[in-house]
Amino acid sequence: MPTARAAIASDVPPAAGTAGRDAEVPPEQRILLAAIAIFSEHGFDGATLRQITDRARVNLAAVNYYYRSKDELVRRVLERLMGPIQARLAALEACEAAAAPGFPTLEAVIEAMVRPTVTLSRDESGGRPLIRLLLQVRALPRPETARFFQERVDPIVERFVAAIGRARPELARADIFWRYNFALGALMQVLTDSDPSLLRLARQSGGLCDTGDDEAITGQLVAFIVAGFEGPPAGAR
Amino acid sequence: MPTARAAIASDVPPAAGTAGRDAEVPPEQRILLAAIAIFSEHGFDGATLRQITDRARVNLAAVNYYYRSKDELVRRVLERLMGPIQARLAALEACEAAAAPGFPTLEAVIEAMVRPTVTLSRDESGGRPLIRLLLQVRALPRPETARFFQERVDPIVERFVAAIGRARPELARADIFWRYNFALGALMQVLTDSDPSLLRLARQSGGLCDTGDDEAITGQLVAFIVAGFEGPPAGAR
DNA sequence: GGCAATTTCAAACAGACGTTTAAATCTACC
DNA sequence: GGTAGATTTAAACGTCTGTTTGAAATTGCC
Known part of the structure; x- marks a missing residue:
């Protein structure tokens, strides 16, 4: 039995347009x-x-x-599912570096969380399928994927929670965890919805909401999430 | 070939505890x-x-x-997936009736959206699996389910958007649609997470967030979503 | 050019799947 | 109590699945 060589991780797209030369991608x-x-x-x-x-x-x-x-x-x-999540981490680190020696604003942190994922979901050949898969893994948790997320995603969540805590010191740590998860849900929901095969939001709203517009999605998400974080704690009403 | 009789819709639980008598449920x-x-x-x-x-x-x-x-x-x-969604509609109609001849507050509308679904997700034998299925249907849209949602869920979305519009007339209709979808995403996310087999949020937060507590989830969700709706529109910052 | 290793290929494999069958069993009514 | 209908059963069906096989084709190297 011959030994198969190890795969080399790379993000070369399948070159959908250039149907002539195939031998490029192994x-x-x-x-x-x-x-x-x-x-x-x-x-x-x-x-x-x-x-x-x-x-x-x-x-x-x-x-x-x-x-x-x-x-x-x-x-x-x-x-490969780590790709979208690591992009999020990279964006956070970039905005923290840009704000040094101070700390990034809440809005900047949220944007670091939202924008890379929105951008990624536009790439029909690469990122979009990954986003779809992320949702499936959430909906049908296998034991292996649960461990996978625990080991590699939880530390990134902690980074974001810490960054938000620095931007809004008055927020309780528990509240930040709650709201970070809410924000994640809002993000994934709208990205699911913006899938060309669905477009529920665009239809529901009679075309008022253009889920194909990156800036519209990002802007709406950031506005909603930032306002959500800035609201009074759960018991205060 | 004998003809099978039509199923009668009913919500009798499988009586997990009373293993003695089985003949009850056909x-x-x-x-x-x-x-x-x-x-x-x-x-x-x-x-x-x-x-x-x-x-x-x-x-x-x-x-x-x-x-x-x-x-x-x-x-x-x-x-059966319509069950959770219809419960949401029923709660909205109840809170609108209670507020008559006026209109329910934004907080009341959001609570009508959140609470029935949270309550339902506690029913391990009935509601919880339905919630899990809702997520799967979202993650893996079949053509049939897309039509199903369009016909039966979209009208309910419209009802909520209208109710929110009455509570906050200053909000643009497009913004309400955006934010309603964000709110739905936050709701589904935390309900997925509160599944006993996952409990990511509880672990991430080191036990700070108790996703097993109905009132905690509902309170946190309502606080976040209401604040999100009350924030300035996307372009205003 | 020839040899060795790697890669491709068509074909077949056992197992699991959804479905069908026909006989056995149960149930209700006269 | 016997009969017609409804239900339950064990067994088998053809098909599709992931996987394996051994030979053919290709590649890299001296």
């Missing part, structure tokens, strides 16, 4: 990209290896050659 | 309840008819006898 990566796309559309269970290999233009057996099994392929796809 | 309902539970745990594709029939304590063929096929069973389960 099969191993084509499989991973196809898997992300198919998984995001049909779910991990609903997706078929034959669907994936058809899309990747490789033989069926290539999946078991490069990745050991479907489960292993799923695991490799899950690792 | 098999047709046991199948539907088991289907909701199994679907919510494994997804529509991941779930197996054999898992469902095992849990319902019926023969495998019973599913095709009472419901024509798995797809038809899925459709029947999807109809």
